[in-house]
Amino acid sequence: MSDSRSTRVSQRNALYRLAAISAVILGLFLTLGAQGHLVAIWPMVTSEGTDLSHGLLLMLPSMMLAGAAVLNLLLCKPLWQERGYALNVTLASNLLTMSYLFYLMIRGVPNHPIGVFLALEMSFVLLLVVTRAGLVWPAVTEAPVEKGMQ
Secondary structure (H helix, E strand, O other): OOOHHHHOOHHHHHOHHHHHHHHHHHHHHHHHHHHHHHHHHHHOOOOOOOHHHHHHHHHHHHHHHHHHHHHHHHHHHHHHHHHHHHHHHHHHHHHHHHHHHHHHHHHHHOOOOOOHHHHHHHHHHHHHHHHOOOOOOOOOOOOEEEOOOO
Protein backbone atom coordinates (compact mmCIF):
# COMPACT_ATOMS: atom_id res chain seq x y z
CA MET A 1 0.00 0.00 0.00
CA SER A 2 1.20 3.47 -0.70
CA ASP A 3 0.28 6.49 1.28
CA SER A 4 0.12 9.71 -0.73
CA ARG A 5 -0.16 13.12 0.75
CA SER A 6 0.01 16.48 -0.87
CA THR A 7 2.14 19.27 0.44
CA ARG A 8 2.20 22.86 -0.59
CA VAL A 9 5.15 24.02 -2.55
CA SER A 10 6.36 27.23 -0.95
CA GLN A 11 6.27 30.07 -3.48
CA ARG A 12 6.46 33.81 -3.23
CA ASN A 13 3.69 35.95 -4.59
CA ALA A 14 5.04 37.43 -7.81
CA LEU A 15 2.27 40.05 -7.84
CA TYR A 16 4.27 42.08 -5.32
CA ARG A 17 7.22 42.15 -7.71
CA LEU A 18 4.95 43.01 -10.62
CA ALA A 19 3.51 45.84 -8.51
CA ALA A 20 7.02 47.09 -7.67
CA ILE A 21 8.04 47.17 -11.34
CA SER A 22 4.73 48.82 -12.25
CA ALA A 23 5.26 51.40 -9.51
CA VAL A 24 8.58 52.42 -11.04
CA ILE A 25 7.15 52.66 -14.55
CA LEU A 26 4.05 54.55 -13.40
CA GLY A 27 6.21 56.79 -11.20
CA LEU A 28 8.28 57.80 -14.22
CA PHE A 29 5.19 58.53 -16.33
CA LEU A 30 3.58 60.51 -13.51
CA THR A 31 6.79 62.51 -13.06
CA LEU A 32 6.80 63.38 -16.76
CA GLY A 33 3.11 64.31 -16.60
CA ALA A 34 3.63 66.53 -13.56
CA GLN A 35 6.61 68.22 -15.18
CA GLY A 36 4.68 68.78 -18.42
CA HIS A 37 1.70 70.25 -16.60
CA LEU A 38 3.91 72.51 -14.50
CA VAL A 39 5.74 73.79 -17.59
CA ALA A 40 2.39 74.48 -19.30
CA ILE A 41 0.86 76.44 -16.42
CA TRP A 42 3.96 78.18 -15.04
CA PRO A 43 3.56 81.34 -17.16
CA MET A 44 -0.03 81.72 -15.89
CA VAL A 45 1.01 81.15 -12.27
CA THR A 46 3.80 83.71 -12.39
CA SER A 47 1.82 86.38 -14.25
CA GLU A 48 0.97 89.60 -12.43
CA GLY A 49 -2.82 89.20 -12.56
CA THR A 50 -2.98 85.77 -10.93
CA ASP A 51 -3.79 85.65 -7.25
CA LEU A 52 -2.28 83.04 -4.94
CA SER A 53 -5.38 80.82 -4.62
CA HIS A 54 -5.84 80.60 -8.39
CA GLY A 55 -2.15 79.80 -8.84
CA LEU A 56 -2.34 77.01 -6.28
CA LEU A 57 -5.42 75.57 -7.97
CA LEU A 58 -3.57 75.59 -11.28
CA MET A 59 -0.68 73.71 -9.67
CA LEU A 60 -2.88 71.09 -7.96
CA PRO A 61 -2.81 68.50 -10.81
CA SER A 62 1.00 68.74 -10.95
CA MET A 63 1.26 68.23 -7.22
CA MET A 64 -1.14 65.25 -7.28
CA LEU A 65 0.85 63.55 -10.05
CA ALA A 66 4.20 64.38 -8.44
CA GLY A 67 3.09 63.19 -5.00
CA ALA A 68 1.89 59.83 -6.33
CA ALA A 69 5.08 59.51 -8.40
CA VAL A 70 7.33 60.13 -5.40
CA LEU A 71 5.44 57.63 -3.24
CA ASN A 72 5.50 55.01 -6.00
CA LEU A 73 9.24 55.43 -6.48
CA LEU A 74 10.00 55.44 -2.75
CA LEU A 75 7.86 52.38 -2.02
CA CYS A 76 8.94 50.18 -4.93
CA LYS A 77 11.65 48.41 -2.89
CA PRO A 78 9.35 47.62 0.07
CA LEU A 79 6.76 46.40 -2.45
CA TRP A 80 9.40 44.11 -3.95
CA GLN A 81 10.05 42.80 -0.43
CA GLU A 82 6.31 42.13 0.04
CA ARG A 83 5.81 44.63 2.87
CA GLY A 84 2.15 45.12 3.78
CA TYR A 85 2.49 48.78 4.74
CA ALA A 86 3.98 49.60 1.33
CA LEU A 87 1.03 47.96 -0.41
CA ASN A 88 -1.46 49.87 1.75
CA VAL A 89 0.21 53.28 1.36
CA THR A 90 0.73 52.82 -2.37
CA LEU A 91 -2.88 51.74 -2.81
CA ALA A 92 -4.21 54.70 -0.80
CA SER A 93 -2.13 57.30 -2.65
CA ASN A 94 -2.94 55.89 -6.07
CA LEU A 95 -6.65 55.62 -5.22
CA LEU A 96 -6.60 59.30 -4.30
CA THR A 97 -4.80 60.21 -7.52
CA MET A 98 -7.11 58.02 -9.59
CA SER A 99 -10.16 59.64 -7.98
CA TYR A 100 -8.84 63.11 -8.74
CA LEU A 101 -8.10 62.18 -12.36
CA PHE A 102 -11.57 60.64 -12.63
CA TYR A 103 -13.05 63.90 -11.32
CA LEU A 104 -11.09 65.87 -13.92
CA MET A 105 -12.22 63.47 -16.64
CA ILE A 106 -15.90 63.91 -15.69
CA ARG A 107 -15.46 67.66 -15.39
CA GLY A 108 -14.13 67.74 -18.93
CA VAL A 109 -10.83 69.50 -19.40
CA PRO A 110 -10.27 69.90 -23.15
CA ASN A 111 -6.93 69.14 -24.83
CA HIS A 112 -5.44 67.33 -21.83
CA PRO A 113 -4.19 63.71 -21.73
CA ILE A 114 -6.14 62.89 -18.56
CA GLY A 115 -7.50 59.67 -20.04
CA VAL A 116 -4.03 58.21 -20.56
CA PHE A 117 -2.98 58.86 -16.97
CA LEU A 118 -6.35 57.64 -15.68
CA ALA A 119 -5.96 54.37 -17.59
CA LEU A 120 -2.46 53.87 -16.18
CA GLU A 121 -3.64 54.63 -12.65
CA MET A 122 -6.68 52.36 -12.93
CA SER A 123 -4.54 49.45 -14.15
CA PHE A 124 -2.09 49.91 -11.29
CA VAL A 125 -4.84 50.29 -8.69
CA LEU A 126 -6.48 47.10 -9.97
CA LEU A 127 -3.18 45.25 -9.57
CA LEU A 128 -2.79 46.59 -6.03
CA VAL A 129 -6.38 45.71 -5.10
CA VAL A 130 -6.13 42.08 -6.24
CA THR A 131 -2.78 41.76 -4.47
CA ARG A 132 -4.31 43.21 -1.31
CA ALA A 133 -7.27 40.84 -1.65
CA GLY A 134 -4.90 37.89 -1.51
CA LEU A 135 -4.57 36.78 -5.12
CA VAL A 136 -1.38 34.77 -5.59
CA TRP A 137 0.49 34.52 -8.87
CA PRO A 138 1.73 32.12 -9.97
CA ALA A 139 -0.89 29.89 -8.41
CA VAL A 140 0.29 27.70 -5.56
CA THR A 141 0.53 24.13 -6.79
CA GLU A 142 0.00 20.94 -4.90
CA ALA A 143 2.90 18.51 -5.15
CA PRO A 144 2.12 14.87 -4.36
CA VAL A 145 4.47 13.15 -1.96
CA GLU A 146 4.35 9.38 -1.97
CA LYS A 147 5.74 7.08 0.66
CA GLY A 148 7.35 3.83 -0.38
CA MET A 149 5.90 0.43 0.48
CA GLN A 150 6.55 -0.69 4.00
